Amino acid sequence: MPLSSSIVRLYRRICFGEPVIVVSGLPRSGTSMLMKMLEAGGLQVVTDGQRAADEDNPKGYYEVERVKALAQEKDKSYLADARGKVVKVISFLLKSLPENLNYRVIFVKRSLDEVIASQRKMLVRRGEADDTPEVRTRELLETDVWRAGYMLRQAPQFESIEVQYAELVARPEEHARRIAAFVGGGLDVKAMVSVVDPALYRNRAPAPGAPASV
Numbered sequence: 077m078p079l080s081s082s083i084v085r086l087y088r089r090i091c092f093g094e095p096v097i098v099v100s101g102l103p104r105s106g107t108s109m110l111m112k113m114l115e116a117g118g119l120q121v122v123t124d125g126q127r128a129a130d131e132d133n134p135k136g137y138y139e140v141e142r143v144k145a146l147a148q149e150k151d152k153s154y155l156a157d158a159r160g161k162v163v164k165v166i167s168f169l170l171k172s173l174p175e176n177l178n179y180r181v182i183f184v185k186r187s188l189d190e191v192i193a194s195q196r197k198m199l200v201r202r203g204e205a206d207d208t209p210e211v212r213t214r215e216l217l218e219t220d221v222w223r224a225g226y227m228l229r230q231a232p233q234f235e236s237i238e239v240q241y242a243e244l245v246a247r248p249e250e251h252a253r254r255i256a257a258f259v260g261g262g263l264d265v266k267a268m269v270s271v272v273d274p275a276l277y278r279n280r281a282p283a284p285g286a287p288a289s290v
Contacts, residue, residue, distance in 0.1 A: 081232075084232050085178075085232075085235070088178050088232060088233065089178060092176055092177055092178050092233075093156075093159050093177075093178070094159050094160050094178070095159065095160075095177070095178035095179050095180045095235070096155060096158045096159050096160075096161065096163060096177055096178070096179050096180075097114070097119065097160075097161065097162040097163070097179075097180050097182070097259050098162075098163055098164075098165050098170075098173075098179050098180065098181045098182070099111050099114070099138075099162060099163070099164045099165075099181075099182050099184070100164070100165050100166065100167050100170055100181050100182070100183050100184070100224070101166070101167055101183055101184035101185065101186070102166070102167055102186070102191050102217055102220065102221065103166055103191075103195060104186075104190075104191050104194035104195050104198065105184045105185065105186040105191055105241060106184045106186055106241035106244070107138075107164055107166075107184050108133050108135065108136065108137055108138050108164070109135070109244075109271070109272065109273075109276070110182060110184055110239070110244075110255075111123075111138035111162060111164055112135055112136070112138065112271045113252065113255070113268040113269075113271055113272065114162045114255070114259070114263070114268070115138075115162070116264065116267040116268050116270065116271045117252070117256060117263030117264050117265065117267055117268040118262070118263050118264050118267070119161065119162050119259070119263065120160075120161045120162065121138055121161065121162045121163075122140055122157075122158050122161050122162065122163040123136075123137075123138045123139060123140055123164075124139070124140050124141055124142070126139070126141050127139050127141070131201060135271075135273070135276070138164050139164055140163060140164070142154065143163060143164070143165055143169070144169070146165070146169045146172035146173065147169060147172045152173075152174045153174075155173070155174060155177060156177065159177070159178075167183070167220050167221060167224040168220050168224075170224050170227060170228070170234075171223070171224075171227060173233070175231075175233050177233065178233055178235075179233055179234050179235070180234075180235045180236070180258065180259055181228055181234055181235070181236040181237075182236070182237055182239060182255060182258065182259075183224065183225070183228065183236055183237070183238045183239070184238075184239050184241055184244075185221070185238055185239070185240050185241065186240070186241040186242070187241075187242065188214055188217055188218065190241075191217065192210060192213055192214065192217070225238075235258075237254070237255070237258050239251055239254075239255065241277075242277075244272070245272060245274050245277050248268070248269045248272040249265065249269050252265045252268040252269050253265055255268070256268070
């Protein structure tokens with residue numbers, strides 16, 4: 077008889093310690109805002125400050141450059157120092173997290189139309205070209221999200237919840253309470269809500285028959 081998930085989690089907690097809290101999702105899906113919410117709520121976020129705030133992310137990126145090399149780097153022991161703290165890891169790199177740690181993952185989902193529009197606007201601002209057809213881009217993003225979701229449900233090192241970006245902006249207190257409970261409670265929900273800025277929700281997907289917002 078297979079062990080229940082609660083027993084597996086207890087065993088893993090004894091073996092590997094408290095979890096690393098991970099904010100994940102596609103690039104340009106709202107992960108930076110969620111990092112800022114958790115920081116405001118009282119959690120320690122792991123960031124190296126190398127990537128400065130800019131027009132695309134005026135409140136900051138909350139990134140660690142070394143995390144971007146997870147797929148190539150062999151020594152990932154530094155992540156043990158992030159236990160009990162928050163680190164941002166894009167969806168594609170979740171599979172590269174070491175299995176000898178526990179993770180509580182808050183996975184941000186956003187309309188693919190909005191994600192693609194935001195990514196392309198960022199490339200234009202940087203003067204970079206993107207020759208990938210939009211249909212192919214959408215296929216790649218859909219596959220990335222599906223694979224990440226499957227792994228989060230199946231791999232024992234992960235506990236996860238999903239947060240829809242549009243709903244988070246529309247009802248921040250409701251979702252802030254849910255997120256706070258998931259990570260273990262004790263967060264300042266009012267402070268989390270206070271950093272949600274609807275003005276930064278750009279590239280909104282249009283309602284049926286309406287033009288897109290930029």
